[in-house]
Amino acid sequence: MELWYTEQQTDEVRFSIKVKQHLYTGKSEFQDVDVFESEEFGKFLTLDGLMMVTEKDEFIYHDMITHVAMATNPSIKKVLVIGGGDGGTVRELTRYSHIEKIDMVEIDKLVVDVSREYLPITASKLDDPRVSLYFEDGIRFVADTKEVYDLILVDSTDPIGPGEGLFTTEFYQNCFNILSDNGILVNQSESPYYDQFSHEMKRAHKKIKNIFPISKVYQFHMPTYPSGHWLFGFASKKLDPIKDVDFDKWNALGIKTKYYNPQLHVGCFALPSYVQEMLDNE
């Protein structure tokens, strides 16, 4: 018998993974949550049938959402993570001993509970004493908090379902408002390749560049996401990720990474012409 997980990545494209076992299936008030075990990718977590994280390549996503900003400003002390229920983003942040406070706001507690049980590889640092977990709506959190952050990482799903409000002007404006003067916002920015994703990429970038003085996009290879070509937005009040980065300082921290490195930090901002044009023309 063969068991295959098949993801409908677009109406016209499917990606399938041979699985050994369907380890968990559950449903929260927000979404379906499933965990599978496979030979190629190890365990992996899906939400509403869409791939979120695999043991094989989670390091790529979590390196890239975290270290680009952390190298750009090595003085970051207070960090807000929106989403990121699997814990991988928090795990990378906890490797910086100079970070004092990490608030993680995940709307769906079930994602965290399931990750703690099945994905210790990503969830293992959620109990770090600097981490506070808030199971609530990130949109409301950034509107209401009195806290000021040096870095906000938006580790969201696609802008459908619970992730939708995390792609609005109001949300980005509230992020701006609660960032310190050197503040940086990094947000999951979809993909340039298939229309349904590039549409969201363009909309998000347009909104952010109207709010933040510096707004760029950087790319990485994420094989288990549709097209494998994925993007994060980098927005900030003052700091430029190329001009202001201090690699000597970052290297001195001795943080060993499997995907990120200083050369790649610079290289990942060099986008293909068709992607740059889509962003510029918005």
Next chain:
Amino acid sequence: MELWYTEQQTDEVRFSIKVKQHLYTGKSEFQDVDVFESEEFGKFLTLDGLMMVTEKDEFIYHDMITHVAMATNPSIKKVLVIGGGDGGTVRELTRYSHIEKIDMVEIDKLVVDVSREYLPITASKLDDPRVSLYFEDGIRFVADTKEVYDLILVDSTDPIGPGEGLFTTEFYQNCFNILSDNGILVNQSESPYYDQFSHEMKRAHKKIKNIFPISKVYQFHMPTYPSGHWLFGFASKKLDPIKDVDFDKWNALGIKTKYYNPQLHVGCFALPSYVQEMLDNE
């Protein structure tokens, strides 16, 4: 009724495309040749059931195999293409008016015939007067020719079947022998992500760096290839693709590209740490 093309990318991974029509199926002495039509990717060509080229993203592969070398040495006059039966690599080369001679050696005439009929998007420049087509084995061609080339582009299939000999030390050594003093070799170098591909990537790199004084690897996003993370090798006798490139000269040519650009030229050599380590440890 729905018709789907499904590619077994690895034993554990399948990639499927909804197709409108199976336009062509044939068999040469070397391989199965098929053409499909799809909504998302337009027409696409497969060899032995493996994706070779789609109308949607062929520009990525053909930009990247061609322009990195052409920008590094704007004096290239004689070019040898090994493989590349769809014609897309030749098409990009013909855009340089200073190229005087393009020899293309494709072992399988059927691939060229089918591409001419179904993929004019890539095959349209095969009749350029500077182009000579040789339907023979590239391995033997580089061993026997008395010609000297400034650039060799190895636009091959995977090292299984007809492509196998294009990943041997003997082949790379013969390429070295027929290159001019400023000569450059660019070769299809597989992918770092799945073991079966990274195994070949490492082997090819190890062989090439034992022969060429300069040997680097650069990456790009190729969504229809396994993992979407694909590589070319850049090897040369003298010219470094970063230190010796002259973007002013390249820009002055006025060649408009959809994927390649000078920033990306530099950025694409910045590899993820795990890829760089795989290459360094060979």
